[in-house]
Amino acid sequence: MNIPILHHHDPSPFGEKIRLALGLKGLAWRSVQVSMVMPRPELGILTGGYRKIPVLQIGADVYCDTRLIVRELERRFPEPSLFPQGSLGLSLALTPWSDRSFFDPGAGLSMGLNQAFIPKAVIDDRKSFFNFMDFDALESDIPHLYTQFRAGLELVELMLADGRPFILGSQISYADIDAYFPVWMARGNIGNAAELLEPFARLREWESRMAACSRGERSEIRADEALAIARTSTPIEPVGVDPKDPLGFATGERVCVTPDDYGKIPVEGELVTLTISEVAVRRRTAEVGELVTHFPRLGYRITRA
Numbered sequence: 001m002n003i004p005i006l007h008h009h010d011p012s013p014f015g016e017k018i019r020l021a022l023g024l025k026g027l028a029w030r031s032v033q034v035s036m037v038m039p040r041p042e043l044g045i046l047t048g049g050y051r052k053i054p055v056l057q058i059g060a061d062v063y064c065d066t067r068l069i070v071r072e073l074e075r076r077f078p079e080p081s082l083f084p085q086g087s088l089g090l091s092l093a094l095t096p097w098s099d100r101s102f103f104d105p106g107a108g109l110s111m112g113l114n115q116a117f118i119p120k121a122v123i124d125d126r127k128s129f130f131n132f133m134d135f136d137a138l139e140s141d142i143p144h145l146y147t148q149f150r151a152g153l154e155l156v157e158l159m160l161a162d163g164r165p166f167i168l169g170s171q172i173s174y175a176d177i178d179a180y181f182p183v184w185m186a187r188g189n190i191g192n193a194a195e196l197l198e199p200f201a202r203l204r205e206w207e208s209r210m211a212a213c214s215r216g217e218r219s220e221i222r223a224d225e226a227l228a229i230a231r232t233s234t235p236i237e238p239v240g241v242d243p244k245d246p247l248g249f250a251t252g253e254r255v256c257v258t259p260d261d262y263g264k265i266p267v268e269g270e271l272v273t274l275t276i277s278e279v280a281v282r283r284r285t286a287e288v289g290e291l292v293t294h295f296p297r298l299g300y301r302i303t304r305a
C-alpha cells in the first residue's frame with residue numbers, strides 16, 4: 001500500500017523529473033497514464049481539481065507538484081538521497097530557474113515548431129492552461145525563443161565547465177534532474193535539437209549520463225486500480241497546523257489551495273497540515289472515502305473557502 005503511484009503521461013517533462021527521482025532512489029513504482037487533455041475524472045477524484053501532472057499517490061495521500069513530491073519521496077525513502085551533501089535548499093532554489101526561465105522557452109519552441117502536428121484538442125486545452133504563452137505569436141516568436149533556450153543551455157554548460165560529472169560535483173543530485181528535464185524535452189520535441197545542443201560539449205556528455213540513469217522499476221496500473229488502493233488505505237497522520245503561520249488558519253478550517261501561476265484551479269478541503277513548506281487538506285469523497293491532498297507552500301495561495 002505504500003508503493004508510490006505516479007499519475008503522469010510519458011511525454012510529460014515534469015513527469016520525467018519524478019521518474020528520474022524514483023530511479024535515483026531505486027524504487028519500484030506504479031504508473032498510471034493519464035489523458036493528455038482534460039477531463040481526467042479519476043485524477044480529479046484524487047486531487048480535488050488540481051489539474052497539472054505529475055501527481056504522486058501513496059495510499060490515500062496525494063502529493064501535487066514536483067517541488068513537494070521530491071521532498072516527500074526523500075522523507076519516506078531517505079537513501080540514497082536526492083539531496084546529498086546538504087543540497088536540499090540549493091537544489092530546490094534552482095527549480096524556479098529550470099521550471100520557468102529554462103523550461104518555458106523550450107516549451108514555447110516545442111509548441112511553436114510542432115503546431116501543425118499537435119492534435120487540435122491538445123492545442124485548445126493548452127491555450128486555456130498555459131497563460132504564459134501567447135499562442136498567436138508563437139510562430140513569429142520562434143527565433144527569440146531559440147535565443148532564450150540557448151542561453152539556458154549555456155548556463156548548464158557553465159555549471160559543468162570545470163569538468164565535474166554532475167551539477168553539484170562528483171555526486172548526482174536533484175539539481176541534475178532540475179537542469180536535465182528541459183534538455184530531455186528538447187531532444188524529444190525540437191526537431192533540430194542536435195544542432196541546438198552541438199556547441200555544448202560538456203552538457204552533451206552529462207546529458208548521456210543522465211539519459212542512462214535508471215527510471216526505477218515501473219509497472220503500469222489502471223486509474224481505477226489506483227482509486228481502489230486509495231479506497232482501502234488510510235491517510236498518514238497529518239503534521240498539524242503551525243499556530244505561528246502568518247495566515248492564521250486553524251486546524252479543520254475549510255480552505256482553498258490554488259497554484260499562483262497557471263492551471264489556477266482551487267482545491268477545497270479541511271486544513272490538516274500547514275508548515276513552512278507544506279499545506280495539506282482532508283477531503284471526503286463519495287468514490288474512495290477520505291483522502292489528504294498535499295501541496296508545497298511556495299507557489300500556492302491559501303484562502304478561506
Ligand SMILES: N[C@@H](CCC(=O)N[C@@H](CS)C(=O)NCC(=O)O)C(=O)O
Nearest residue numbers: 012013014015052053054065066067
Ligand atoms: N509546478 C508544477 C508544474 C507541472 C506542469 O506544468 N505540468 C505540465 C505537464 S509537464 C502539465 O500539467 N501540463 C498540462 C497537462 O498535462 O494537462 C510541478 O512542478 O509539478
